[in-house]
Amino acid sequence: MNDLRCDDVRELLSALLDEELSPEERIMALGHIERCAPCRAWLAQVHAAQQRLRAYPRIESARDLNDVVMVRVTAGPLTRLADALDRLICTPARQVAAAMVAALALSALVLSALVLFAALHVVTQCGRAALPERATARPAPQQAQGVAMLPEADIPRPPAGMMPRARVLPPEEIQRRLEETLRRDYSAK
């Protein structure tokens, strides 16, 4: 019991004043103050300070508290948001800060819109420049192995200056041309 330091015991002594000690702790605390004059003096001073706290002044609550609270509790979310903003920027310094933040946010918004517009413009221009090249490019003729293609000269060409138009051959003509091609190829072998 003697190995308890006064600093450690002070916590017990404070709780002793509040009757918040276990029976063992209470015996320990009482045993210590029985032997230790500085801790007895400390406890007496704390008790005196406790008594003086009764002098802490009291105030009356605002008369319109009930009504103001009722109005705020029953207000809609938008009113509450406006109310919260109003309370947030209640001092001149905060008003200046809020104005600066709003100006910065507006500038950022305008800048973003400009950048987006410029980017869209560039993309559109690039697209237009690439379009004629794609329209005039013709795919290279592919000849799959084992598949005979019609001679290119046989494909009817549209007149110059006109867009190529798809032409459907009658089935008899397709059959005739196919047979002719097969006959020519096999007779060559």
Added chain:
Amino acid sequence: MKTGRRAITVALTSAAARSKTVGMSGERNADPDAGLVARCRRGDRAAFDALLARHRAHVVNLAYQMLGAADEAQDAAQEAFVKAFTRLKQFRGEALFATWLRRIAVNECLNRLARRRPVADVSAPLGVSPEPVEEALAVRAAMQALSPPLRAALVLRELHGASYEDIARILRIPLGTVRSRLAAARDKLREMLSEKE
């Protein structure tokens, strides 16, 4: 030595008597506000007024003891009541309504103290005190010199009679921390009030 022992005996006797009479803590089974809270949830204006009437003095003075400025205390009390009644559906009755309400009020005050610049306003108007003005000013200044966590624990214990368990609930700290904060707060208050004697 005998005088010191007598003082200790008086201190312990009055502490024991005080711990029996304090009001906020108590039986967990019967919340005296349960009926009013239930009616209030159903939109009963009379129950709302009755709940406010029952707690407004405690809450506004708790805010005043935490903040030290009467105007700010009125704002904080209003804010605490608005938050409490807006969140009334979240109150599940695990603690007394009074404890739950004080937790909201203390948090509101701690948030305000965290945002505030650390300058003590000694010119703020004083409330009503049964003691002379000098004594009231000295006590208020000593209380405001404590750090907010120590002050919150001390205010709840000394001026609102909260048990250690209630303080732990309100401040969301372990019981051991309640004990150490109260000891530290009392030690600091003793130092400051001894200097001003």
